[in-house]
Structure formats: structure tokens, C-alpha cells
Amino acid sequence: MNTDRPRIRLVTALLLIVVAAALCTAVAGVAALVETDSAFAKENLIRLHVIAHSDSPKDQDLKLLVRDAVLKETRALFSEVNTKHEARRLLLENQARVVQAAKQVVEMQGFDYEVSLEVGAYPFPERSYRGLTLPAGTYDAVQIRIGAAQGGNWWCVLFPPLCFGELEVGGSSGELAHVDPQGEVGKIAFRFRVVEVIQAANYPEQLRSWWQASAAGLTRINSQ
Helix, strand or coil: CCCCHHHHHHHHHHHHHHHHHHHHHHHHHHHHHHHHHHHCCHHHCEEEEEECCCCCHHHHHHHHHHHHHHHHHHHHHCCCCCCHHHHHHHHHHCHHHHHHHHHHHHHHCCCCCCEEEEEEEEEECCEEECCEEECCEEEEEEEEEECCCCCCEEEEEEECCCCCHHHHHCCCCCCCECCCCCCCCCCCEECCHHHHHHHHHCHHHHHHHHHHHHHHHHHHHHHC
């Protein structure tokens, strides 16, 4: 009776589990990439563009406060929205409400700047948001202009909602940047950590090496 057979079956089972787990991780990463690629296709985006009155520290701080007020209003509006068309419709229907929220912040800070909101197509430079890189080009967007609107800009993706995290972390990645109207339209690039790990680990090559080594090991065991 060969007492090594149970051990061989156990080793084989463990190897199959490792291979299956690695493949599941790779498939999940690719699935997430494909799904997000569709959701964040250029034609599905509404971006946010807030322009400060000037580049003075006070006006730049005010810009971020206005941003927060706008994001709070739109987060409530978009709580059950699934499409860009629906999001755009709600923005147009509630334009006065969003402007009023922004104006209230301006007044509370002791300024008398006018605030305007327009929904249209505007030029954007290349920007990156938490692993998502959008190429320069013209995008549908909500543009908020504070006062003379001569200061630095703040950009984000309003729908699908990439901006709302700024309310929790207080991010200001778009500060003091200016629109480049000559930006060329390119391809949206997605950089997800899970995909980067899969690529960096070179899973296909590792799986092949593991399998060859395992097969060789089992062959040696069987020949003993």
C-alpha cells in the first residue's frame, strides 16, 4: 500500500486552492476595471469647476467653502441618481437652490461677491482623482464662478460622485490650477490598486512557475 497517496492528494488540493484564489483575484480586478471604465467614460461624466474671485488666501479659502456647500447640495440631489441624464436634469431644476447655498456661504464669510452657476461644456486640463486620470479636453460640467472669477480653479468629477470624498478629507487637489483651452482629448486611464498589484506580481508567469514546480515535485514523489 502506498502511504504517500494521501499526502499527494493533500498537496494537490492545496495547490489548486492557491491557483483558484489567485485567478479569482485577477478576474475580480479585471471586472472592476471594466465596470468602472464604463461608468467613467467621458460621455457619462459631469465635472465640477469652481473658480475663485482671486488668488488671495482668503478668496482661495472661500472657494473651498463654496465647494463644500455645493457638494453637500448635490450629494443630496444625487442620492438616488443612476444616470448622467437624470443628474443633469436635477441640476437644472435645482440650480437656484445650489446657487443659494453657495451665496449663503459667501455672505457668512463677510463677502459680497456674486455667485453664478452654469451647466455646459467647458475645457479641462488633464487631472487625476484617486486612481482615475482624465485627459485634457471639453467636458460637460457645472461651473461655479465667484465674484470676478479671476483666481485659481478647483476641479473634480461631480457625477459619478468622485468629489464627495473631499467633504470628509478636505482635499484641495485642484487649487491654483488654471484651465488650458488647448487641451487635447485623450483616453481615460484607470489605475486601480488591485490591478497594479496583479500586474506587478506578474500572476500569469507566477502561476505557470508554481504549476511547473508543483508538477515536478509530484512527479518526484510518485517516482519514489
